[in-house]
Amino acid sequence: MPAPVNIIGKKYGYWTVIKRSKNINGRSTWVCECKCGNRKIVKLHDLRNGRSKSCGCLRKETTSKNFKTHNLTNHRLFSIWSCMKTRCYNPNATNYERYGARGIRICDEWLNDFMNFYNWSMGNGYKDDLTIDRINNDGNYESSNCRWATIEQQANNKRSYKGR
Numbered sequence: 001m002p003a004p005v006n007i008i009g010k011k012y013g014y015w016t017v018i019k020r021s022k023n024i025n026g027r028s029t030w031v032c033e034c035k036c037g038n039r040k041i042v043k044l045h046d047l048r049n050g051r052s053k054s055c056g057c058l059r060k061e062t063t064s065k066n067f068k069t070h071n072l073t074n075h076r077l078f079s080i081w082s083c084m085k086t087r088c089y090n091p092n093a094t095n096y097e098r099y100g101a102r103g104i105r106i107c108d109e110w111l112n113d114f115m116n117f118y119n120w121s122m123g124n125g126y127k128d129d130l131t132i133d134r135i136n137n138d139g140n141y142e143s144s145n146c147r148w149a150t151i152e153q154q155a156n157n158k159r160s161y162k163g164r
């Protein structure tokens with residue numbers, strides 16, 4: 001019988017191994033503590049091959065790091081996102097009347113995280129000369145109701161909805 005491995009105290013990414021847990025399908029698992037304090041049972045295999053590096057917070061951190069690296073606050077999408085929030089949620093905004101006051105909202109996914117909005121935009125035809133268009137003019141800002149369109153397309157769209 002091979003000697004049981006002891007990896008207590010070892011570090012794998014953000015994980016520090018705390019103690020052994022019971023085997024799952026004959027494979028050893030270990031209670032690990034993430035740098036952020038979260039604890040989870042992780043398979044030795046996943047620790048060794050690097051599949052598990054943290055409780056999930058490492059990935060989040062990497063995303064926000066990329067966000068800073070690329071300095072996306074200067075990106076056109078960032079101002080689009082900011083203006084969208086203002087006209088939907090700030091009663092003092094000049095165009096609030098046509099948005100927030102009419103009940104137009106932004107889906108939580110976009111509202112809470114600029115990166116979600118950014119990634120959706122990049123994956124859905126964003127270009128510097130396009131603006132965000134709500135397909136149903138009475139609907140919310142959410143992926144199922146938005147597209148990137150030219151000003152002309154938007155004008156057509158508004159007209160076609162008016163008659164309904």
Ligand SMILES: [Zn+2]
Binds near residue numbers: 054
């Ligand atoms: Zn963590």
